[in-house]
C-alpha cells in the first residue's frame with residue numbers, strides 16, 4: 001500500500017501563507033468600564049488554527065488583559081462557549097479556515113457578564129443540580145456489577161455526551177426571556193438518568209420538570225440542538241421527557 | 251485585596267478524578283472543602299478516552315496478577331511492586347464501585363461491562379494481548395469525571411470553584427512540620443482565602459504544558475507539585491515523562507490507543523507496518539515508550555511522511571465503518587475537525603505527543619506524602635492522581651492505568667485522611683499566613699520588567715520538546731538545562747498587563763509558569779544524571795537499562811538558591827524479577 005497525501009491534510013494548510021485575522025471583541029472590565037465596549041485586534045495565523053488560538057495570540061502578544069475561560073483546547077471540557085459571528089460555539093473546535101478571517105466575539109447571553117467573555121456560570125450549574133443529576137438506585141447490587149442490555153444502554157447514550165458548556169441554554173429564547181426556566185442543558189442531564197434502566201428516580205425528576213419552570217416552557221425552536229457542540233439531539237431529548245410526563249411512562 | 255479565613259478538617263485541592271474520588275470518601279466523615287481552579291467537570295480527566303483496566307474477566311480469562319505483571323514490566327521495573335499489587339487487586343472493586351455510582355460503561359451482548367485490548371496488557375505474562383480495559387465508547391474519562399461529580403452533588407460536597415491554590419501551610423518547622431492548610435486565590439474577586447485544615451490532599455493533575463506538542467490542557471501546569479517543591483518537598487522521578495505515540499500531527503491532540511486496540515495500524519511513508527519489526531508479538535499494541543521511539547526511528551531513517559518527513563500514519567481505513575462509529579466516535583471526530591480528513595478513507599498523520607507524568611509528589615500506598623529517601627511521612631499531607639508518584643507506573647505507564655490510579659489512590663488517600671483528621675487537633679496558624687502570597691501578587695502587578703509570560707513559556711515548551719522528549723542525550727539535556735536556567739532568570743523579571751482583581755488570568759498564568767519552570771528544571775537535571783535508558787527515559791548515549799546502578803527512584807530537591815539537588819530512593823521489589831523487556 002502507498003499512502004497518498006489527502007489534499008485536505010494539515011500540510012496543505014501549514015504550507016499556505018499565514019492569513020490575517022481580524023477580531024472584534026466585546027469587552028467589559030467591571031473595575032474600569034461602566035458598560036461594554038468593542039475592541040478590535042489583528043493577528044496573523046495559519047488557516048488551520050483555532051479561534052481559541054487567535055484569542056491566545058491576542059492575550060499573549062498584544063493585550064494580556066483579554067479574559068476568557070479555556071482548558072482542554074479540543075472540545076471536551078466545555079469551558080470556552082462564546083458567541084462567534086452571532087452563534088454559540090466553542091472557540092477551540094472552530095478553525096479559521098472554516099469560520100473565516102473576520103471574527104466578532106461576544107460572551108454567551110442570558111448569564112451575567114463578569115469580565116470580557118467570562119460570565120457567571122453559577123445559575124447554570126444550580127439549574128443542573130436542581131434536577132437530581134445522579135443515579136438514584138434502591139436495589140442492592142452487592143459486590144457485583146448491575147447488568148444492562150446494549151439496547152437499554154443506547155436509550156440514553158446521546159445525553160451522556162453533555163459537557164455542560166451551556167451553548168444550548170444560552171441560545172434558548174425562552175431562557176433569555178426568563179432565567180427561571182431550567183433550560184435545555186438541565187433537561188439533558190435529567191434525561192440521562194430518567195432513561196437509564198438502573199435508575200429509580202425518574203418520577204421525582206419528572207415532577208421537578210413538570211413544574212412551572214420546567215420542560216413545558218420549551219417551544220421546540222431547535223436553537224439548542226443547533227448550538228450543541230457535542231451533536232446531542234437536545235430537542236429530541238426534551239420531547240422524550242415531555243412525553244414521559246404526559247403519558248406517565250418512561 | 252480582602253483576606254478571608256476558613257477552618258476545615260480536610261481540604262482537597264483539585265476536582266479531577268483523583269480529587270473527586272477522595273472527596274466522596276471524606277464526605278460525611280470530615281468537614282471537607284474541595285478547592286479547584288476549574289469547575290470540576292472541566293478537569294482534564296474528562297479528556298481521557300480509551301479505558302480503565304481491571305481483570306474482571308468479563309470477556310476472557312484474566313487475573314489481577316497478570317495485570318500486575320504487565321504493569322511491572324511496562325514500567326521497566328521501576329514501579330514499586332507493593333503498590334502495583336494493591337492497584338491491580340483493588341481495580342476490580344474500583345470498577346464495580348463506578349458502575350454502582352452510575353457510570354454508563356459499554357456493555358457486552360450479555361449486559362456485562364465490556365472490555366477491550368490496550369497496549370502492554372497481555373494474558374499470562376506476555377503471551378498475547380488481553381481484553382482488560384473497561385470503557386464507555388471513547389469517552390471513558392468523561393464518564394468517570396461526570397459520574398464522580400454526580401456522586402459529589404448527591405453527597406452535597408462543598409466545592410470552592412475557581413479557587414486557585416497558591417501556597418501550602420504548615421505547623422512547626424523542619425522535620426516536625428505537619429500540614430496546616432492552604433492559601434487560595436479566588437478568581438472572581440481576587441481575594442485571598444486562608445484555609446486552615448488538619449489535612450490537605452493535592453490532586454492537581456499533570457504538567458504536560460511544559461512541552462510544545464502535548465495532549466494536555468492549557469491548565470495542566472503542575473501547581474500542586476510546584477507549590478510543594480518550593481516548600482522543600484522533593485519530587486520523585488520527574489525525568490520519567492511519557493510521550494504518547496499518536497497525537498494529531500501539529501496539534502498534539504490525543505488519539506487513544508483504543509484506536510489500535512480496535513485494530514488500527516501504524517504505517518510509515520512506504521505504507522509499511524513497522525511495528526511488526528519492532529515488537530513481533532504485540533505489534534502496534536506495544537507499550538507507549540517503545541512505539542514512540544519506533545516512530546522517532548522511522549522518521550530519523552527518512553521513512554516519515556509529509557513535506558518535512560516528520561510524521562507517520564495511523565491507519566483505520568480497514569476497520570468496518572460501524573465499528574469506528576460505535577467504538578471511536580469522538581476521536582474520529584477530532585480528526586475531521588482538526589485535519590479535515592475522513593479517517594474511514596484516509597490514514598491519519600500522527601506524531602508523538604507529551605502526555606503523562608509518571609513522576610510527581612512522592613507518596614506511599616495510603617496517599618501520604620513522603621519527604622526523603624527513608625520514606626518519612628509528613629503528617630496530614632496527602633497527594634493522589636497524576637500529580638503524585640506512588641510509584642505504580644515506574645518508568646512508563648501502561649494505557650488505562652492512570653484512570654485506575656486516580657480512583658484507587660484517590661479513594662485510599664481520602665480514606666486515610668478521613669481517619670487521620672479524627673485523631674489530631676486543629677493546627678495553629680498565625681494571622682498573616684497569606685502575607686507571602688500577597689506580596690508575590692503585589693510584586694507581579696507592580697513588575698516593570700521586560701519579559702513576557704507568553705514568550706518565556708513558548709521558549710520553554712520548544713526547548714523541552716526538542717531536547718528533553720522521546721530521545722535524549724547528554725548534549726541535548728545540557729542545552730535544555732541551560733535554556734531552563736536562563737528562563738528562570740528571565741522569569742524573575744516578568745511583567746504582566748492585567749493589574750485588576752477580577753478574573754486576572756494574566757496573573758494566574760504567571761504563577762503557573764513558575765511551576766512549569768521549576769518542574770522542567772528538576773526533569774532535565776534528573777534526566778541528565780540518569781545515564782541509562784529505562785522506560786520513557788531514553789538516552790541515545792546510554793541505550794541500555796543499568797539495573798546495577800540505576801534501579802532506584804530519583805528524588806529532586808529544589809534548593810533555596812533555585813538549584814536542583816538529587817538523592818535516590820530504593821525501589822520496592824516483589825514477585826517479578828527484572829528481565830529484558832521484549833514484546
Ligand SMILES: Cc1cc2nc3c(=O)[nH]c(=O)nc-3n(C[C@H](O)[C@H](O)[C@H](O)COP(=O)(O)OP(=O)(O)OC[C@H]3O[C@@H](n4cnc5c(N)ncnc54)[C@H](O)[C@@H]3O)c2cc1C
Pocket residue numbers: 263264265266267268269285286287288289290293294295296297298299300301302390391413414415416453454455456465466467470473474504506605606634635636637649650651652653654656
Ligand atoms: C487526552 C488524554 C487521554 C487520556 N486517556 C487515558 C485513558 O484512556 N486511560 C487512562 O488511564 N488515562 C488516560 N489519560 C491520563 C488520565 O486521564 C490523567 O492522568 C488523569 O485523568 C489525571 O487525573 P487527576 O485527577 O490526577 O487530574 P485532573 O483530572 O487533571 O484534575 C486536576 C484538577 O486539579 C485542579 N487544579 C489544578 N491546579 C490547581 C490549583 N492550583 N488550585 C486548585 N485546583 C487546581 C483542576 O481544577 C482540576 O480539577 C489521558 C490523558 C489525556 C490528556
Ligand code: SF4
Pocket residue numbers: 171172173174175183184217218219220221222223224225234235238
Ligand atoms: S427547543 Fe426548547 S429548549 Fe431548545 S432552544 Fe427551543 S425553546 Fe429553548
Ligand code: SF4
Pocket residue numbers: 161162163164165166167168169184185188227228229230231232234
Ligand atoms: S447539551 Fe450540548 S450544548 Fe448543552 S450543555 Fe450539553 S454539550 Fe453543551
Ligand code: FES
Pocket residue numbers: 069070071072073074075076077078079080090091092093
Ligand atoms: S477549551 Fe475545553 S471545550 Fe474548548
